[in-house]
Amino acid sequence: MSDANHLNRMQRKKDVVDERISRATEERGVLILLKGNGKGKSSSAFGTMARSLGHGQQCAVIQFIKGRRETGEYLFFRDHPKLDWHIMGHGFTWETQNRERDIEAAEAAWAVAKGLLENPAYHMIVLDEMSYMFKYGYLDPEPVVEALKRRPAHQNVIITGRTMATPLQEIADTISVVQDERHAFRGGVKAQAGIEY
Secondary structure (H helix, E strand, C coil): CCCHHHHHHHHHHHHHHHHHHHCCCCCCCCCEEECCCCCHHHHHHHHHHHHHHCCCCCCEEEEEECCCCCCCHHHCCCCCCCCEEEEECCCHHHHHHCCEEEEEEEEEHHHHHHHCCCCCCCCCCEEECCCHHHHHHCCCHHHHHHHHHHHCCEEEEECCCCCCCHHHHHHEEEEECCCCCCCCCHHHHCCCCCCCC
């Protein structure tokens, strides 16, 4: 491609992007769903949260399944003055094997999350692995949808998990799907600190 053709192509692209930017005038928080069977949904959420913290915004994380405090993300973020981190789960459902206890944990986590969604001091809330609460029938999605609709206008929310309840997808602003083409674990590589936790 010649320099002139490249310049012409990039100018056309810039015109399209500039026109889209000029149409995006609404200022409000967004609901982001990170779903799919691939690795990196929570990591993406925490990376986005780091951006929010970098701008001095108050953030919170509620972990609905993970019950461990030694994960790299918790160890890294735990002392940040603008972040509240709530580890509410007892571990993965195939480890706990106690439906009643899992439902109680889900309801306790939702009570904390609901309070945060009502608090205008928070700019970013990560509801990590919340989607499983709907998949397993531990929580009803409708009260969650209503709370998300009523949250402060500036508040951003990210929900992670493999599958997403349809009512959540209907109100989401952004839905990203993380696909799994290959995973080291299936190849016999042991889970390791800094990668899986």
